Amino acid sequence: MANFHLSLFLLLVLPILVSCTQKQVHIVYFGEHSGQKTVREIEESHHSYLFSVKETEEDARSSLVYSYKNSINGFAALLTPDEASKLSEMEEVVSVFPSRPGKYSLHTTRSWVFSGVQETMKLDDLKKDDLLLKSRYGKDVVVGMLDSGVWPESKSFNDEGMGPIPHSWKGICQSGDGFDSSNCNKKLIGARYYVKGYEAYYGPLNRTLDSLSPRDMDGHGTHTSSTAAGRRVKNVSSLGGFARGTASGGAPLARLAMYKVCWAVPGKGKEDGNTCFEEDMLAAIDDAISDGVNVLSISIGTSNPTPFNQDGIAIGALHAIKKNIVVACSAGNSGPAASTLSNPAPWIITVGASSVDRKFEAPVVLGNGMKIEGQTATPYSMEQKMYPLLYAAQVEIADAPQNISGQCLPGSLSPEKAKGKIILCMRGSGTRVGKGMEVKRAGGIGFILGNSKANGNELSADAHILPATAVGYDDALTILKYINSAKTPKAYIVPGKTVLETKPAPSMASFTSRGPSVISPDILKPDITAPGLNILAAWSEASSPTKLEADKRVVKYNILSGTSMSCPHIGGASALLKAMHPTWSSAAIRSALITSAGLNNNVGEMITDASGEPADPFQFGSGHFRPTKAADPGLVYDASYTDYLLYLCSGGAQNLDSSFKCPKNSPSPANLNYPSLAIPQLNGTATVKRTVTNVGSSKSIYFVSVKPPAGISVKVSPPILYFNRVGQKKSFTITVKANDEITDSIEKNKYEFGWYTWSDGVHNVRSPMAVSVA
Numbered sequence: 001m002a003n004f005h006l007s008l009f010l011l012l013v014l015p016i017l018v019s020c021t022q023k024q025v026h027i028v029y030f031g032e033h034s035g036q037k038t039v040r041e042i043e044e045s046h047h048s049y050l051f052s053v054k055e056t057e058e059d060a061r062s063s064l065v066y067s068y069k070n071s072i073n074g075f076a077a078l079l080t081p082d083e084a085s086k087l088s089e090m091e092e093v094v095s096v097f098p099s100r101p102g103k104y105s106l107h108t109t110r111s112w113v114f115s116g117v118q119e120t121m122k123l124d125d126l127k128k129d130d131l132l133l134k135s136r137y138g139k140d141v142v143v144g145m146l147d148s149g150v151w152p153e154s155k156s157f158n159d160e161g162m163g164p165i166p167h168s169w170k171g172i173c174q175s176g177d178g179f180d181s182s183n184c185n186k187k188l189i190g191a192r193y194y195v196k197g198y199e200a201y202y203g204p205l206n207r208t209l210d211s212l213s214p215r216d217m218d219g220h221g222t223h224t225s226s227t228a229a230g231r232r233v234k235n236v237s238s239l240g241g242f243a244r245g246t247a248s249g250g251a252p253l254a255r256l257a258m259y260k261v262c263w264a265v266p267g268k269g270k271e272d273g274n275t276c277f278e279e280d281m282l283a284a285i286d287d288a289i290s291d292g293v294n295v296l297s298i299s300i301g302t303s304n305p306t307p308f309n310q311d312g313i314a315i316g317a318l319h320a321i322k323k324n325i326v327v328a329c330s331a332g333n334s335g336p337a338a339s340t341l342s343n344p345a346p347w348i349i350t351v352g353a354s355s356v357d358r359k360f361e362a363p364v365v366l367g368n369g370m371k372i373e374g375q376t377a378t379p380y381s382m383e384q385k386m387y388p389l390l391y392a393a394q395v396e397i398a399d400a401p402q403n404i405s406g407q408c409l410p411g412s413l414s415p416e417k418a419k420g421k422i423i424l425c426m427r428g429s430g431t432r433v434g435k436g437m438e439v440k441r442a443g444g445i446g447f448i449l450g451n452s453k454a455n456g457n458e459l460s461a462d463a464h465i466l467p468a469t470a471v472g473y474d475d476a477l478t479i480l481k482y483i484n485s486a487k488t489p490k491a492y493i494v495p496g497k498t499v500l501e502t503k504p505a506p507s508m509a510s511f512t513s514r515g516p517s518v519i520s521p522d523i524l525k526p527d528i529t530a531p532g533l534n535i536l537a538a539w540s541e542a543s544s545p546t547k548l549e550a551d552k553r554v555v556k557y558n559i560l561s562g563t564s565m566s567c568p569h570i571g572g573a574s575a576l577l578k579a580m581h582p583t584w585s586s587a588a589i590r591s592a593l594i595t596s597a598g599l600n601n602n603v604g605e606m607i608t609d610a611s612g613e614p615a616d617p618f619q620f621g622s623g624h625f626r627p628t629k630a631a632d633p634g635l636v637y638d639a640s641y642t643d644y645l646l647y648l649c650s651g652g653a654q655n656l657d658s659s660f661k662c663p664k665n666s667p668s669p670a671n672l673n674y675p676s677l678a679i680p681q682l683n684g685t686a687t688v689k690r691t692v693t694n695v696g697s698s699k700s701i702y703f704v705s706v707k708p709p710a711g712i713s714v715k716v717s718p719p720i721l722y723f724n725r726v727g728q729k730k731s732f733t734i735t736v737k738a739n740d741e742i743t744d745s746i747e748k749n750k751y752e753f754g755w756y757t758w759s760d761g762v763h764n765v766r767s768p769m770a771v772s773v774a
C-alpha cells in the first residue's frame with residue numbers, strides 16, 4: 001500500500017517536484033554489508049542515514065525506494081541534490097549518484113531479422129556434442145537474466161525430462177499480471193520483477209503497455225533467455241520459413257531465472273525500445289546473488305562513459321563476482337565510432353557482436369538487367385515482373401521536412417505518388433521496419449531499404465510487412481543513379497531464401513561498440529565477440545516481429561541483431577564451462593574464453609569489419625568465442641575480488657568497498673592479472689606482471705611466442721614455463737618498449753595491436769595486446 005501511495009503521489013506532482021526541489025532517485029552505495037546484520041537492522045541503518053538529511057521521519061520513510069540487504073549494501077531514495085551531496089560527504093558512503101531515465105537500455109539494434117541459433121552454432125562449435133556431453137548440457141547451472149521478462153509458454157522453456165530443481169536454489173516465482181507460480185517449471189526456476197525505480201520516475205506502470213509481472217511483453221528477454229539456456233526445439237523458423245532448423249540455447253539443460261528490470265516507456269512505441277533503471281537492476285542483482293545464480297547475462301548498458309562508482313551494473317557485478325558468479329554483459333551498439341563501449345569493468349565479460357555464416361538472399365533486379373544483392377526476412381513476395389521504381393524523396397508530400405527527405409518517416413509519403421510503386425528509402429532516422437510500414441501505408445507495392453554510409457554493406461534482414469529487401473550503401477547509390485538516369489526506372493524484388501555457409505564469416509557488426517575504454521583504458525575491451533547479427537530465438541507472443549503497433553502478426557521465434565544477442569551466447573558458454581569446472585572462479589572462466597578465442601574467419605583470414613577491412617581487438621577483443629577450446633584452456637589468468645579492489649585503488653577515488661583500505665602504494669593498474677593487455681600512452685618502457693595457473697596436464701612446458709604491435713618490441717620473461725602439477729602458478733613479466741629508431745614514425749596515441757601466446761603443443765593460450773605511444 002505504501003508503494004502505491006508513493007507512486008501515485010509522484011505521478012501527480014512529479015513535474016512540480018522537478019522544477020522546485022528537483023527530487024530524483026539517487027543510489028547511496030556503501031560497499032559490502034559488514035558483520036551479521038538482520039534485515040531489520042539493515043533497514044534501520046539505511047533509514048537513519050536518510051533521516052539524517054530529511055526533515056521528518058515520515059519523509060525519510062516515504063522517500064526510500066529500495067534498501068539493498070543481501071550482498072550489496074546501499075539504498076535508493078528520492079533525494080534533492082542538496083541531500084545527495086550531504087550523504088556523499090559521510091565517511092562510510094562510497095558513492096551517491098542519480099539514476100537517470102534512459103541511461104540504460106537494452107542492447108538491440110532496431111533490426112528484426114532472422115537467423116537460426118542452430119546454424120549460428122556452426123561457427124562457434126557449440127554444437128559439438130562432446131562439450132555439451134562433458135558439461136551435461138550445463139545441467140544444474142543457474143543462468144540469471146536481467147531483461148524485459150520472459151514468455152514462459154515458449155517451447156524453448158519446456159522442462160520435459162529435467163530433474164528436480166537444485167536444493168541450493170533459493171529464488172522465487174513472483175506472481176503478477178498474467179503470471180503465477182505455475183508459469184515456472186524445472187527449466188524456468190525463478191522469475192521476479194523490479195519496477196519501483198521505473199515507477200518513481202514515470203508513475204505507476206501503464207498495465208496496457210506492459211505487464212506488472214515477470215511476463216515479457218516485448219520479446220527481448222525471451223530472445224536472450226532462449227539464446228543462453230533455451231531447450232532444443234526442432235523445426236522452428238521465422239515467419240515465412242526463414243532459418244528453419246533446430247533452435248537451441250548454449251546450455252540447454254541449465255536452469256533459467258528471469259529478473260525483469262526493463263519496461264515499456266510511456267508515450268513511445270515498442271519499436272523504440274524500453275528502459276531500465278539502475279536502482280531496479282541493483283535490486284535484481286542483489287536478489288540474484290542470494291537466490292543462487294551461477295551466471296548472470298545482462299544485455300543492458302549505457303553508451304555514456306560512466307565511472308565505476310556511478311555505474312549500477314558495474315557495482316552489482318562486482319558483488320556477484322565476489323560470490324564467483326560469472327557476469328557477461330553486452331558491449332553496446334554504438335559503433336563503428338571508437339570509445340563507444342559500455343560495461344568496461346574488468347570483472348565483467350564484455351561481449352561484442354559479429355555475423356554468422358548465413359544470408360537471407362533477396363536480390364533486386366533493375367530495369368536495365370542489373371542484379372543487386374539484397375537480404376530480407378519478410379514472408380511476402382511480389383510477382384516477378386517489373387514495377388515502377390522511385391526514390392522516396394520523389395514521392396514525399398509537399399511539406400515533408402527536407403532534412404529527413406528520402407527516409408520514409410511516418411506520414412512523409414504521398415499515397416497519390418507512391419501507390420503501386422517500389423520505393424527506395426534510406427536509413428538514418430526512424431526504424432527500418434517503420435519505413436516499410438510507411439511505404440505500405442502510402443500504397444507502395446514493395447520497398448528497398450538502402451544503408452546509410454555508416455551502415456556500410458552490413459545487411460539486416462527484417463520481417464517487413466510488405467515485399468522488401470535491404471541493400472548496402474554502395475548498392476543504394478547505384479540504384480539511385482539508375483533511378484536518376486532511366487526514363488522509366490523499374491525493378492522487382494526476388495523472394496528471399498536462406499543461404500547457409502556463406503563466406504567470409506564471421507565479420508564484425510558495424511554497430512558493435514568499440515574500445516578503447518574511456519573509463520579504464522588500461523584494460524583491453526571488449527573481451528570477445530559472439531554471434532549478434534540476425535539471430536533467431538524465441539519471442540513473446542504479446543509482441544509482433546517488428547514490434548510496430550500496427551503489426552498484428554504473432555510469432556514464436558524471431559530474428560534480432562545486437563550485442564544483446566551476442567552476450568547470452570557467452571552466458572550460455574559460461575554455463576557449460578561452469579558445469580564442467582564448478583570450482584573455477586569467474587575470472588578463470590573468462591580467461592578460458594578469452595585465451596581460446598579465434599582470430600580467423602571461415603576462409604582462414606583475419607576476421608574483418610563490416611567493410612571488409614581486417615578488424616582489431618577494440619572490436620573483437622581476443623576474437624570469436626570457441627567454447628570447445630575454452631573447456632580445456634591449459635592455463636588461466638585468475639583474479640580475486642581483492643585484486644579488483646586493488647585495481648580500483650590505483651584509479652584514485654574509485655574504491656568500491658568501504659571496508660577495504662587501499663595500500664599506500666597501490667600496484668599499477670596494468671598489473672591486474674588480466675588475460676589481455678592494454679598500455680595507453682607508452683612512454684619509453686613499461687613492464688607488467690602476469691601469473692598463470694596450470695589447469696591442463698600436470699607436467700607441461702609452455703613456450704611463449706610474440707607478435708609485437710607495430711613499432712613496439714615485446715619481451716616476455718621467462719620465455720619458458722615449467723609446470724609439474726595442476727593448480728601450480730607461474731609468474732612472468734612482459735616488457736613493452738617503443739622502438740627508438742622508429743618512434744618518430746609511430747603515430748602518437750594511435751593504437752597498434754599484437755599478442756603473445758603460451759603454447760605446450762596442445763593448448764595455445766593467446767592474449768591480445770593494444771599499445772599506444774605517448
Ligand SMILES: *[C@@H]1O[C@H](CO)[C@@H](O)[C@H](O)[C@H]1NC(C)=O
Nearest residue numbers: 205206207208209210266267
Ligand atoms: C496506457 O497505454 C495505452 C496504450 O498505449 C493508452 O491508450 C492509455 O491511454 C494509457 N493509459 C494511461 C493512464 O496513460
Ligand SMILES: *[C@@H]1O[C@H](CO)[C@@H](O)[C@H](O)[C@H]1NC(C)=O
Nearest residue numbers: 234235236237240241244245
Ligand atoms: C517443419 O514444419 C513445417 C511447417 O510447419 C512443415 O511443413 C514440415 O513438414 C516440418 N518438417 C519436419 C521435418 O517436421
Ligand SMILES: *[C@@H]1O[C@H](CO)[C@@H](O)[C@H](O)[C@H]1NC(C)=O
Nearest residue numbers: 401402403404407428429430
Ligand atoms: C529536422 O529539422 C527539424 C526542425 O528543424 C528538427 O526538429 C529535427 O530534429 C531534424 N531532424 C533530423 C533528423 O535532423
Ligand SMILES: *[C@@H]1O[C@H](CO)[C@@H](O)[C@H](O)[C@H]1NC(C)=O
Nearest residue numbers: 681682683684685748773774
Ligand atoms: C615521458 O617521460 C619523461 C621522463 O619521465 C618525461 O619527461 C616526459 O614528459 C614523458 N612524456 C610524456 C608524453 O608523458
